[in-house]
Amino acid sequence: MRSLAAIGVFALLIALVPAMVDSGYLLNAIIMTLYAALLGQAWNILGGFGGLFSFGHAVFFGTGAYAMAVLQVNFGWNAWVALPAAMVLGGAVGGFIGALSFRYGLRGSYFALVTLAFAEVFRVLANTFQFTGAGVGLMVPLKESALNMQFGKTGFLYLILSFLIAAQLVAWWIRHSRFGAWLQAVRDNEESASALGVDVFRVKMLAIVMAGMLMACGGAFYVQYLHYIDPHLAFGASVSVQALMAAIVGGIGSVWGPLVGAAALQLLGELTRNLMGDAPGINLIVYGVVLVLMVNFMPRGIVGLATRWKR
Amino acid sequence: MLELSILFPALLNGLTMGAVYALIALGLTLIYGVLHIINFAHGAALMMALYGVYYLKDSAGIDPYLALPVVIPVMFAAGYALQRGVIGRASHGKDENILLVTLGISIVLENLALFLFRSDTRTIDTPYTLSTLDIAGAMISLPKVVAFGGALVTAAVLLLIVYGTDLGRAIRACAKERQGAKLVGIDVDHVFAMSFGIGLACLGAAACFLLPAYYVNPTVGNGFVLIAFTVVVLGGMGSFSGALLGGFIIGIVESVGGLWLGESLGQIGIFLIFIAVLLFRPQGLFGAKA
Numbered sequence: 001m002r003s004l005a006a007i008g009v010f011a012l013l014i015a016l017v018p019a020m021v022d023s024g025y026l027l028n029a030i031i032m033t034l035y036a037a038l039l040g041q042a043w044n045i046l047g048g049f050g051g052l053f054s055f056g057h058a059v060f061f062g063t064g065a066y067a068m069a070v071l072q073v074n075f076g077w078n079a080w081v082a083l084p085a086a087m088v089l090g091g092a093v094g095g096f097i098g099a100l101s102f103r104y105g106l107r108g109s110y111f112a113l114v115t116l117a118f119a120e121v122f123r124v125l126a127n128t129f130q131f132t133g134a135g136v137g138l139m140v141p142l143k144e145s146a147l148n149m150q151f152g153k154t155g156f157l158y159l160i161l162s163f164l165i166a167a168q169l170v171a172w173w174i175r176h177s178r179f180g181a182w183l184q185a186v187r188d189n190e191e192s193a194s195a196l197g198v199d200v201f202r203v204k205m206l207a208i209v210m211a212g213m214l215m216a217c218g219g220a221f222y223v224q225y226l227h228y229i230d231p232h233l234a235f236g237a238s239v240s241v242q243a244l245m246a247a248i249v250g251g252i253g254s255v256w257g258p259l260v261g262a263a264a265l266q267l268l269g270e271l272t273r274n275l276m277g278d279a280p281g282i283n284l285i286v287y288g289v290v291l292v293l294m295v296n297f298m299p300r301g302i303v304g305l306a307t308r309w310k311r
Numbered sequence: 312m313l314e315l316s317i318l319f320p321a322l323l324n325g326l327t328m329g330a331v332y333a334l335i336a337l338g339l340t341l342i343y344g345v346l347h348i349i350n351f352a353h354g355a356a357l358m359m360a361l362y363g364v365y366y367l368k369d370s371a372g373i374d375p376y377l378a379l380p381v382v383i384p385v386m387f388a389a390g391y392a393l394q395r396g397v398i399g400r401a402s403h404g405k406d407e408n409i410l411l412v413t414l415g416i417s418i419v420l421e422n423l424a425l426f427l428f429r430s431d432t433r434t435i436d437t438p439y440t441l442s443t444l445d446i447a448g449a450m451i452s453l454p455k456v457v458a459f460g461g462a463l464v465t466a467a468v469l470l471l472i473v474y475g476t477d478l479g480r481a482i483r484a485c486a487k488e489r490q491g492a493k494l495v496g497i498d499v500d501h502v503f504a505m506s507f508g509i510g511l512a513c514l515g516a517a518a519c520f521l522l523p524a525y526y527v528n529p530t531v532g533n534g535f536v537l538i539a540f541t542v543v544v545l546g547g548m549g550s551f552s553g554a555l556l557g558g559f560i561i562g563i564v565e566s567v568g569g570l571w572l573g574e575s576l577g578q579i580g581i582f583l584i585f586i587a588v589l590l591f592r593p594q595g596l597f598g599a600k601a
Contacts, residue, residue, distance in 0.1 A: 109349040281425035288418030296401035
């Protein structure tokens with residue numbers, strides 16, 4: 001229960017931020033951190049707790065983002081109605097990819113490759129069809145009002161905070177539920193888990209559907225916050241990498257890992273910008289080096305290091 | 312139905328491109344077959360090699376084909392050092408880690424290129440860039456024909472190394488049975504690094520043959536990386552003849568698919584083959600059961 005209380009305390013602390021912080025720059029940095037943590041958690045649920053490393057989480061993100069944009073722009077849906085639809089679609093894409101991959105027992109690098117290929121297929125499709133705006137992308141018109149899910153910075157902070165809290169609760173539930181125990185058993189040894197009566201296929205399916213829904217939620221937030229989506233932003237590799245980085249740097253398979261990782265990467269990003277300027281690529285060079293160093297020296301991430309010290 | 316006069320040149324074009332895909336995939340499949348790792352940095356390494364060829368031509372005036380003896384050893388050395396110094400060390404022998412480490416390397420290389428060379432797409436100009444060759448009525452660009460021949464020769468050399476030398480014997484031993492190879496006195500880490508180096512050397516050759524008819528920018532490798540994976544998976548992970556045949560199949564699918572579906576949608580055929588093979592026949596056409 002203490003860990004559940006921690007989520008409450010965290011929500012309260014962030015909720016108080018707008019009362020204390022006035023700088024739009026800082027608010028934006030906090031929003032982007034929470035957003036990256038949401039993506040990281042969506043990766044962590046499948047990759048961390050389930051041991052299924054996806055290199056194509058962008059496929060869920062882009063599905064959510066495009067659903068949100070297309071439903072509003074082409075069909076005139078209200079954003080609050082489009083959001084659950086976007087999440088359901090993200091989950092459905094997760095279910096589709098999962099059903100195919102897990103039915104044929106894809107694991108490890110094969111699973112990573114298949115997710116990457118699906119993201120590419122979706123990118124090409126979004127680039128081709130007219131209703132997605134093809135290569136030009138889609139612009140969601142600016143109509144600031146809570147009814148349209150378009151806020152000022154403070155409102156968006158509360159929105160992404162509530163998304164992230166939902167993701168944290170899912171992670172907490174996985175950590176403490178029977179389903180979570182099954183999922184981690186499947187990760188550690190699929191054959192033994194199966195021999196003990198765990199329905200491996202169903203457990204993996206539920207994990208990928210949840211990951212898909214949360215990632216789609218991140219995509220929906222992206223569209224609302226930045227009002228624009230195109231095939232590359234939606235299905236390109238950078239979103240997949242962003243999600244995986246937050247989880248790996250923070251510590252995979254832990255409830256707080258993605259948030260810690262997202263915060264660390266945000267700080268690192270600010271630091272690089274201050275030290276080396278805004279030259280293109282610099283930020284990602286540092287990310288890549290950090291990824292290699294993390295795998296080399298801290299495979300359990302920052303959270304893993306902290307728990308080792310505590311012992 | 313399409314006219315034969317359109318289909319035939321498309322087939323030839325597919326074959327020439329397929330030869331280059333095969334060359335890239337040969338490096339990938341060698342690395343996979345021996346180290347059992349998926350080298351995600353393969354596309355980024357190819358991109359770096361292309362930049363190497365580009366600058367040799369642009370600042371030193373060295374013809375891409377004459378650059379072969381420079382680019383191949385450099386890529387080999389880079390591959391050897393990368394495996395020995397970074398990948399082998401950082402991965403602690405775990406598959407997921409290798410995946411992440413090579414992903415990290417590809418991010419670094421791609422953005423290093425963006426930082427150093429900017430995002431402009433560059434091409435080189437050679438006297439033969441625009442020359443064409445008449446093959447049974449179909450006009451095929453000369454650099455593509457050279458690339459076809461070059462890819463086949465490189466593939467033959469690679470097979471000669473793997474099947475005709477002591478090093479090749481050691482490589483095959485390590486691929487089959489790591490522990491056993493160690494027991495009979497093979498320096499496994501050295502052989503791993505040699506394999507990785509040879510894999511990247513293939514990319515060096517591919518870059519020299521590719522650039523006269525192609526272009527380079529920091530993200531050019533991405534297009535090749537999934538194609539090369541498709542070729543490898545289709546041919547069977549670790550199978551050389553499979554990679555060769557797979558390369559030709561994919562080249563033709565891309566070229567003919569492009570005729571029917573247009574440039575951007577034509578690519579989908581490749582990805583769908585990739586997904587379908589992974590799902591239904593993960594051992595590929597020639598590979599042993601996975």
